[in-house]
Amino acid sequence: MEQGFTNLKGLVYSFNFILNGEISSPHSLGGGDYLFYKFNGFGNITPKDILRWRQMNLFLVSFCAFFLITLQATANDKPSPYEEIYPEIGYNSVEEAVNDFEQRFNQKLKLPLRVPPISFTHHFGRFSDSKYEGNDALEVTFINDQLSENHYKIDIRPLKYKxxxxxxxxxxxFELKNGFVATYMTISGFNVLVFERDNLQYMLSIDKRVSNKVTPENLVDIANSIDY
Known part of the structure; x- marks a missing residue:
């Protein structure tokens, strides 16, 4: 089991390398940026392209990490508990992550009071304070170690990095009760409600496998519960 967990951490660190590869010239583009450069044809890449590429990678890394953790859990008779696995890949308490976010951006942050109407056994937070401008974001994740489909996530970032x-x-x-518009989307196996408030972009993501239990209207109710 220990060997399998070591491999898991290695894979997660590989995703982070793709996200944070050093850039000094097109030939030294790190991981994912190099692929982007190659597939962009003639190399007409711009700093804005790189920023968006890294932001999307950051959003996807957490999904990949959850998938790898779930795979690790099913591959072993006695998997490591989530309270051991998640801290190994950068997660801590929600309170600590929120505090890190507030200190970094010098503003108070509100989280929704409501959660989806399904059961969770754990919740964790992670603030990604990257050396690359545009990657800084807060993630709060809710999971169930008995039901992998019970996976809900909140991602928050400043509007300038949205x-x-x-x-x-x-x-x-949907129109929220504060008058702002929320956009409901389907992305990479998740249903996502995206909205803006307080100069921040919020993304509420729920696993598609529980679509019959967590509706778009549930996500709208969760978004509206921030107004307290």
């Missing part, structure tokens, strides 16, 4: 919304993923929009 992730762009691609029209092909948009399903519908």
């Amino acid at each position: 992730l762009p919304l691609r029209e092909k993923y948009v399903v519908k929009t």
Whole structure:
């Protein structure tokens, strides 16, 4: 089991290398940036392209980490408990992560009071304070060590670093009780509600496998519960 867990950590660190590879020239592009450069044809890459690429990688790394943890748990008779695994890959308490975010951006942060109507056994927080501008974001994740499909996530980042919304993923929009518009999307196995408030972008993500239990309206109710 220990060997399997070591491999798990190695894979997660590899994702982080892809996210944070050093850049000094096109030929020294790190991991994912090098791939982006190669597939961009003639190399007409811009700093804005790199920033968006890294932001999207950051969003996907946490999903990949959860998948690898779930795979590790099913591959062993006695998997390591989540309270041991998650801290190994950078997670801590929600309170600590929120405090790190507030100190970094010098503003108070509000989290929703409500959660999806499904059961969770653990919740963790992680503030990604990257050396690359644009990658700084807070993640709060709720999981169930008995039901892998019970996975809910909140991602929060400043509007100046917000992730762009691609029209092909948009399903519908909702008006929140504060008058702002929330966009409901499907992305990489998750249903996601995206909205903005207090100069921040919020993304509420729920595993598609519980779509029959957690509806778009549930996510809207969660978004509205921030107004307290």
